[in-house]
Ligand code: SF4
């Protein structure tokens with residue numbers, strides 16, 4: 001296992017983190033506790049959870065498992081969302097509830113959870129709201145570090161990093177969407193903040209589509225190993241994996257044990273091969289980002305459309321995603337709708353893949369976002 005500094009914290013965290021959102025709660029609790037202990041034996045020392053994960057059992061299971069380990073052998077992270085109408089006391093109560101469930105005296109990394117647009121960050125930062133509460137909790141020794149988790153594009157993550165309030169940022173980043181958020185990674189590196197990656201396997205898409213993603217495989221890696229190596233060997237501090245079995249822990253730890261960092265040249269080649277092998281697909285390069293007079297999130301829509309071309313999602317499946325959480329949590333968060341496109345063509349002029357963006361947006365408007 002390799003260990004990396006989390007920003008200015010002085011903590012050395014394992015490059016592979018345990019994402020406790022995939023406990024199999026149909027199993028005996030003992031099996032899940034054993035899984036946590038197996039990860040600790042393999043050198044993993046960062047454990048991430050949240051209220052609500054695994055039918056609200058994750059903090060409880062993780063707490064039982066971690067309480068059997070020496071307290072100075074692990075770092076635990078959890079989260080709470082900034083919500084309108086809450087007050088400082090509510091946020092401190094949430095910290096105390098997590099402490100209780102995690103069977104500890106303090107939480108190492110506490111996240112302002114699930115920022116999907118700048119409004120959410122600003123709400124957390126308002127006087128008397130979550131950030132103030134977390135500063136107080138920190139003073140009381142209930143938490144050690146204040147971080148946030150973000151589902152925003154790289155430019156917005158940069159704004160948060162540069163604001164200098166949080167000590168690290170948890171973000172969804174992987175080999176397929178890296179262009180979309182990489183500016184955020186770079187900003188954290190410049191500002192010396194910790195970086196934790198969630199979703200390194202694109203929510204399971206990479207292992208499920210290895211045949212189509214062979215072009216990602218390098219130096220004997222499978223596409224899954226390549227995707228893990230991409231995050232683990234990058235400036236990202238911790239790459240979270242949602243483990244539900246020991247074999248998954250072994251794969252991630254093997255990558256970390258043989259971690260050969262990707263060079264700038266490797267990164268350029270990966271980017272090029274994404275472009276070449278995904279010639280009718282959006283690579284998320286972001287060159288069209290500032291072009292749209294209607295502020296439509298074009299990379300978000302085009303990556304959404306990628307699902308149809310690359311993974312064969314049906315219109316009904318895509319419709320389900322839109323009606324589910326794509327606009328509130330996914331890549332389309334806070335975007336104006338595709339129907340607002342005025343067909344000015346600015347984005348198509350900028351597109352490095354020469355995609356028929358207007359036609360794709362029209363298709364989404366007429367067949368999917370109905
Ligand atoms: S064609 Fe549509 S999506 Fe593209 S820049 Fe113009 S308004 Fe925006």
Ligand code: SF4
Nearest residue numbers: 282283285286288351
């Ligand atoms: S320029 Fe083209 S390939 Fe790049 S993000 Fe925009 S739509 Fe995708």
